[in-house]
């Protein structure tokens with residue numbers, strides 16, 4: 161049985177979430193669950209820590225585990241390192257971190273002539289003091305919806321191609337040079353493929369430079385020149401649920417083009433914003449149904465010599481009933497089925513969750529369930545207690561074949 165969030169609507173749902181939903185619509189979706197409605201940080205219970213840590217369990221198979229984290233002012237209840245309860249959880253579970261928003265152009269580039277590194281610097285410093293590796297997200301989110309306003313309205317002057325070239329090179333060079341070897345892997349380009357058509361998105365940069373391919377190649381070539389140590393990743397949200405076929409085809413075409421042109425791309429970032437859309441279908445059946453086509457996609461990616469990275473793992477639960485025990489078991493089983501498949505590829509060595517706790521995940525505000533019940537798509541609950549999803553990740557790591565040390 162399908163509900164109104166089934167496969168027929170899955171592409172629409174993803175569009176709404178990851179693409180074309182207007183800021184106003186996103187604001188309306190916030191409803192009554194804005195972050196400011198949460199408890200003061202002093203009221204957050206300490207995290208319930210399990211041992212061994214997920215990163216340690218992964219390390220036995222040469223798999224790194226990590227999470228996104230956020231910047232915040234002290235005293236603000238956020239998934240940040242200044243929030244001592246959450247910082248303990250990050251420290252306790254992770255070996256690798258990604259700044260959720262603070263390395264994006266929107267955050268670093270208040271104007272065409274300015275860089276503002278204050279927030280991201282603080283995050284890099286903290287990760288380093290904790291001995292954690294850092295991924296950089298993202299040097300170029302090639303999607304006008306997520307450009308700073310000034311870049312969408314930019315006047316490229318009488319030599320637009322030269323000016324676009326200068327802007328991209330300046331940005332990528334400045335960021336990579338500033339952080340040097342402190343950042344081990346970059347999502348150089350994020351979400352350049354339009355999921356509806358499978359073609360590349362156009363932006364002010366691509367129009368000025370002549371093509372989207374030229375912009376993407378320039379970003380990767382500049383990153384390789386100025387961060388030769390780093391893994392360079394193309395990151396996108398084509399997923400294994402039905403409705404993503406055109407998106408997957410477009411990503412494969414892009415990856416083939418990179419190889420044909422000699423563009424230095426090392427890995428595909430598989431964001432892994434998973435979603436259980438259908439109601440009433442046993443999870444093992446969903447997993448079995450989706451696996452063959454997804455394997456076909458991944459086989460084609462690794463056959464081109466790309467590594468794989470899970471960059472933004474979380475699991476939407478709107479197809480499951482509100483009952484917490486049932487929902488948590490469903491999310492755990494779905495995540496486990498997905499990770500078992502993904503970890504069967506030795507080319508995958510990094511698994512990054514898009515946050516650790518339901519208290520702060522982006523799904524909470526961007527994709528509230530129709531029944532208004534808070535989503536439970538991350539490994540820890542709103543009181544920082546481990547959920548079955550955490551166990552599922554641990555068990556998937558334990559069951560994974562070992563892979564060569566990187």
Ligand code: G3I
Pocket residue numbers: 177178260261264306350397431472522
């Ligand atoms: O920081 C400002 C704050 O100053 C302002 O008052 C407030 C008002 O809306 O906005 C704050 O910025 C928000 C930012 O998150 C930090 O919370 C933006 O509005 C909001 O659009 C932004 O959303 C992020 C989104 O990317 C867009 O950048 C989500 O947190 C983040 O989880 C999401 O992450 C993306 C990945 O980068 C790429 N893959 C998909 C993934 C989920 O959409």
